Structures are given as C-alpha cells and as structure tokens.
Amino acid sequence: MSAQEANFDGLIGPTHNYGGLSEGNLASAGNAGLVSRPKEAALQGLTKMRAMYDAGLWQGVLPPQQRPYLPALRAAGYSGSDEEVYECVWKTDPRLARNMLSASSMWAANAATVSPSPDTQDGRLHLTPANLSTMLHRSIEHEQTGRALKAAFPFAAVHDALPMQSVFADEGAANHVRLCAERGGQGVELFVYGREGFNENDRSGDTKFPARQTLKSVEAIARRHGLSAARTVFAKQSKAAIDAGAFHNDVVCVGAKETLFFHELAFAATAQMKADVTAAAKGLFTPNFVEVPLSDVPIADAIKAYLFNSMLVQFPNENRLTLIAPLETEENEATRKYCEKLTAGNGPIGCVEFVDVRQSMRNGGGPACLRLRVTLTDTEWAQVNVGQTFTPKLHSALNDWVNKHYRDRLAPENLTDPSLMTESFAALDELTAIMNLGDDFYPFQRER
Numbered sequence: 472m473s474a475q476e477a478n479f480d481g482l483i484g485p486t487h488n489y490g491g492l493s494e495g496n497l498a499s500a501g502n503a504g505l506v507s508r509p510k511e512a513a514l515q516g517l518t519k520m521r522a523m524y525d526a527g528l529w530q531g532v533l534p535p536q537q538r539p540y541l542p543a544l545r546a547a548g549y550s551g552s553d554e555e556v557y558e559c560v561w562k563t564d565p566r567l568a569r570n571m572l573s574a575s576s577m578w579a580a581n582a583a584t585v586s587p588s589p590d591t592q593d594g595r596l597h598l599t600p601a602n603l604s605t606m607l608h609r610s611i612e613h614e615q616t617g618r619a620l621k622a623a624f625p626f627a628a629v630h631d632a633l634p635m636q637s638v639f640a641d642e643g644a645a646n647h648v649r650l651c652a653e654r655g656g657q658g659v660e661l662f663v664y665g666r667e668g669f670n671e672n673d674r675s676g677d678t679k680f681p682a683r684q685t686l687k688s689v690e691a692i693a694r695r696h697g698l699s700a701a702r703t704v705f706a707k708q709s710k711a712a713i714d715a716g717a718f719h720n721d722v723v724c725v726g727a728k729e730t731l732f733f734h735e736l737a738f739a740a741t742a743q744m745k746a747d748v749t750a751a752a753k754g755l756f757t758p759n760f761v762e763v764p765l766s767d768v769p770i771a772d773a774i775k776a777y778l779f780n781s782m783l784v785q786f787p788n789e790n791r792l793t794l795i796a797p798l799e800t801e802e803n804e805a806t807r808k809y810c811e812k813l814t815a816g817n818g819p820i821g822c823v824e825f826v827d828v829r830q831s832m833r834n835g836g837g838p839a840c841l842r843l844r845v846t847l848t849d850t851e852w853a854q855v856n857v858g859q860t861f862t863p864k865l866h867s868a869l870n871d872w873v874n875k876h877y878r879d880r881l882a883p884e885n886l887t888d889p890s891l892m893t894e895s896f897a898a899l900d901e902l903t904a905i906m907n908l909g910d911d912f913y914p915f916q917r918e919r
C-alpha cells in the first residue's frame with residue numbers, strides 16, 4: 472500500500488502571547504510577559520508549511536482554537552454576557568484568565584497520538600486527542616482538537632481523550648515516534664513516558680519538573696489503537712532530561728523511517744530502549760540509532776537551541792533524511808558544529824535546513840512542535856477535508872485572513888481588552904468558511 476507522511480500544522484491563533492504558563496518549559500518561563508507578535512507568528516507558521524509543500528511533502532492545517540475559552544469560565548461560575556465574563560475574570564482571577572487565552576493548540580505535536588492504518592488491527596487510522604491534563608491552559612484543548620481531527624479525517628477512528636486524571640496524563644505525539652521501512656508497511660511505535668502513573672503524581676515523582684506523560688496512558692493508547700504488542704515499545708525518559716527542561720521527549724529525540732536521532736541523556740535506559748526497538752523491528756528493518764553524545768552537545772545547549780525539536784523528513788528524490796531545525800540551532804555554536812559534523816558523515820541524515828519560527832520558539836515550540844505527523848495511504852489522503860489540505864490557494868487565503876484580522880503586537884496589558892475576544896471570534900468565524908469546517912465548529916458559533 473502506497474503511503475506518505477503528512478504534516479498537519481497548527482495554525483497559530485490570534486491570541487498568541489507569552490503567558491509563562493508552562494512550568495518545566497524553560498522558554499515559556501523565561502519569556503513570560505514579553506510582547507508577542509501574533510501576525511508575525513502566524514505568518515512564520517504558514518511560511519514553514521509552504522516550504523514543506525513546495526518540497527513535495529503532503530501538508531495539512533489544523534485550525535486555531537477558540538480563545539478565550541468561555542465554556543470553562545462559565546463552568547467556573549462566571550456568568551453574564553461574553554464581555555462581562557471576560558472583564559470579570561480579568562478583575563478577579565487574572566491567572567485563570569491568562570490560562571483561558573493561550574494559543575497553545577498551535578503545538579500540534581501535542582494534539583494527539585496517531586497510529587496509521589498499516590499498524591492497527593482493524594486497518595484504520597486511529598487518533599487519540601491528548602488530554603494534556605498536566606497544564607490547565609492545555610487541558611482545555613482536547614474537545615476542539617477532536618472536532619478538528621474528525622473534520623480532517625472523516626474515515627478515521629478518532630477516540631475521546633483519556634480520562635482527565637493524573638494517572639492517564641497524556642501529551643500526544645510529542646512522546647511518540649513511529650519507525651518503519653516503507654511508510655505503508657508495518658511500523659514500530661515507540662512510546663516514551665516520564666512516570667508510571669499510579670505510583671507518583673507529577674509533583675511527588677523524583678523529578679524537579681512535572682513528568683507529563685505516564686506509562687498508564689501510553690499502554691491505554693496502544694491498546695485502544697489495536698497495536699501489535701510485538702511491534703510496540705515503551706521507554707522511559709531520563710530524570711536528567713526532564714530536569715534539564717525536556718518537558719516532552721521531542722525536545723531531545725526525533726525519529727523517521729529507520730532512524731532515531733536522540734541525545735545521550737534522553738532515555739532512562741538507552742541500551743534497553745535500543746534493544747527493545749531492534750527486537751520490535753525484527754524482520755521489518757534494522758534501526759539506525761544516531762545518538763548525540765554529551766561531549767558534542769551539552770544537554771543545556773540541546774534544549775536551548777532545540778536541535779532535536781526538528782522535523783526529520785524524507786524529501787522526494789533525496790536518498791538521505793533532512794533535518795528541519797530552528798534558526799536557534801544554527802546560532803548556537805555546539806549545535807551548529809554538530810550539524811556540520813552530522814551532514815559531513817555518511818549517516819542517514821544528509822542535510823540540515825533552518826527555519827524561522829522564533830515567535831513559537833519563545834514559548835518552547837520548535838518546528839517539530841508545530842506539526843502533527845499523520846501517515847496516510849493515497850486513498851486516505853484523497854479523503855482529507857479539502858479545507859485542511861494545504862495548497863498555494865489555501866496559503867494565500869490564510870495569509871490574507873491573518874493580515875486582515877491579527878494584531879501586530881500584544882503586550883500583557885492588551886490581553887484584558889474584551890475587543891481582543893470579539894476580534895478573535897470574528898476571525899475564527901470567517902476561518903470556518905475558509906477551512907470548510909461548517910458554521911458550528913467553535914463553541915461561540917454553537918451558542919448563537
């Protein structure tokens with residue numbers, strides 16, 4: 472069966488700001504309160520999508536979510552008109568208000584865990600929206616994520632998020648890698664977790680920062696997706712990685728085809744992980760492990776420069792893989808030198824290209840965070856919602872839409888202005904037509 476990997480990027484929403492909401496994410500904490508540039512952010516994201524499309528990859532788009540998320544504020548007891556709710560929460564609980572305003576759904580790698588049809592027992596594409604239960608501002612994403620995924624993939628099994636409980640804490644594809652020989656053949660799915668689930672909560676484990684993914688959650692996902700136990704691997708993140716700021720495994724690891732590219736400190740038991748992946752791939756392919764030693768790239772540089780939060784892609788007509796890294800990787804001496812060494816050798820990664828996603832990077836989201844990888848057969852790709860399939864025509868419509876509706880800058884004091892809400896809702900209302908999402912996609916549309 473002929474299949475390819477599509478990248479579905481999260482379109483960056485009009486309320487993009489630096490809320491300092493994610494403990495353990497050093498960029499988010501360090502840049503709290505900076506002035507953000509929502510228009511520039513969204514255009515940077517669209518330019519990256521265009522580059523992947525122009526290079527011959529399948530590219531899709533996931534819509535931004537409704538922010539502020541009024542249903543959660545109403546559930547928390549705020550009442551009256553939308554404007555009254557908004558003004559009241561800013562007066563009484565600004566921290567809650569900030570949590571309801573984040574454009575965090577842009578980081579589509581956290582939207583869901585994806586098991587493509589060649590890996591599942593029933594031969595269907597399976598997706599589980601991540602409950603993102605560890606961080607309040609992200610825990611409000613899964614309902615709208617599920618709607619966006621159902622719209623994009625009408626043929627797929629889109630599950631509900633796992634129960635909203637610490638035992639099942641789940642952050643989606645950011646802690647999941649699929650390796651394979653051919654995209655359309657059986658793959659090996661590697662699930663990475665930071666804690667077991669029952670035996671500790673995110674504060675009482677042995678890490679300084681929250682461990683956001685549990686073994687219990689990934690076991691449940693593998694079970695519901697109908698994965699072959701023999702082709703599935705569970706591996707634990709190292710405490711050193713989490714405490715150095717690897718709040719998701721994709722901050723220190725990325726994989727594609729037969730290749731797993733990761734930092735020496737990424738896993739708690741690296742030799743075991745390699746042995747397990749090799750055993751799971753038996754008869755399918757021989758895994759190619761590219762382990763970056765601490766002596767080449769200190770963990771602090773890996774995390775600051777986001778070397779591993781890159782997209783590892785197979786461009787048509789290229790023999791080797793290409794790493795799409797953020798500009799910050801080029802600017803950091805250790806990671807730049809490592810990239811030069813990497814591509815000078817004859818390993819599986821032949822080229823590194825740098826992209827500008829600085830607005831997202833300041834919140835800890837690199838090129839890899841901004842996309843959800845979905846391996847699709849030709850038949851499945853043909854059935855994807857046309858409004859979520861990236862084309863030059865959609866690119867130009869989305870560029871116009873961003874230029875028309877987005878603010879150039881958002882300072883913390885601008886966030887309290889209810890016109891930010893009304894502007895955003897007007898923008899999203901128009902977007903549902905552009906992206907063929909119907910006129911009842913967002914909660915505010917269903918309320919009128």
Ligand code: SUG
Binds near residue numbers: 581719721840
């Ligand atoms: O969950 N940042 C996101 C970044 C997610 C990156 N995704 C992957 N690694 N796949 C997070 O920590 C910061 C929002 C703020 O502080 O305003 C934030 O949510």
